[in-house]
Amino acid sequence: MDVTTLPVYGMVPMSDAAVIELVPALIVEDMPATRSYLESLLRDVCGNQADGDTVDIVTVGTLADAHAFLESTPRAFVLVDIGLPDGNGVDLVSWISERYPHTVSVIVSAWGDETTVLAALRAGATGYIFKESDTSEMRAALQSVQRGGAPIDPFVARHILALLSPDPVLPGPRPGGPSDQCPLDQLSSREKEILQLVSKGLSNREIAESTGLSRFTIEGYTKTIYRKLAVNSRTAAVFEAKARGILR
Incomplete structure (x- = not known):
């Protein structure tokens, strides 16, 4: 293929x-x-x-x-x-x-x-x-x-x-689009922590256990992260965060 x-x-x-x-x-x-x-x-x-x-x-x-x-x-x-x-x-x-x-x-x-x-x-x-x-x-x-x-x-x-591609470059924020309206400092330290755990493949339940927060609180954080990064899935959130340098 x-x-x-x-x-x-x-x-x-x-x-x-x-x-x-x-x-x-x-x-x-x-x-x-x-x-x-x-x-x-x-x-x-x-x-x-x-x-x-x-x-x-x-x-x-x-x-x-x-x-x-x-x-x-x-x-x-x-x-x-x-x-x-x-x-x-x-x-x-x-x-x-x-x-x-x-x-x-x-x-x-x-x-x-x-x-x-x-x-x-x-x-x-x-x-x-x-x-x-x-x-x-x-x-x-x-x-x-x-x-x-x-x-x-x-x-x-x-x-x-x-x-x-011959010169692989992961797409970053799109000029003039909604995602470039979210500078790195708009993600709180807690949101960055949760995003890091998401990038490791942890489920919301596992993140809740790791952070001591409730699953509903974690779900609220992830929805906020999606909104700030202008994405609608965990996968897209991690890719976008890597493209912007939020995650390494």
Whole structure:
């Protein structure tokens, strides 16, 4: 796949007439609630809500279980989390690409910087979906895979393109746009602290535990950070902060 053709979310064509089967599927995710959500969403996308049990979807929580299952029961589609108890989901994607080249793998993760996203794509992932996306965005991403697309968040795609350009420069504040109206000192020390924790991939719950603040307080801080940086996601906030020098 030519990563330089990643202009917009869910619209990277793999083939003019590609139709990708999403079942039988394997979901590799260690959090039970997230596994259940992803399974429900995938059943919905597969269009078998009336008789969902007929859709062949298996869920596991570790790389070891994924390896064992795939060796005995190949799948058409695998949805893989990055941070698993016994390793990195990118390694599983690479293994699948080598052993089962006709299996389509997509990463689904709470966080991933441009280096991680590129590593996943180079390992053979067809797309990279963020867990923070709302249900409609997640559904659209999976439907894009069905149509032969490679879903990647547009903000991440823009930064990947910058990294791949001959003279890579991450886009900074846009002259005349709203984001250049937020100088560094408009972020409070607490906001910068929380943004630093966000950049490390911590969830709001984990940040709350780390700082001694409530989860609702952390959510309030993140919304304020989004507004000040003129972004609407954790991923975009970290990329924008790195581009401006707020984060190193």
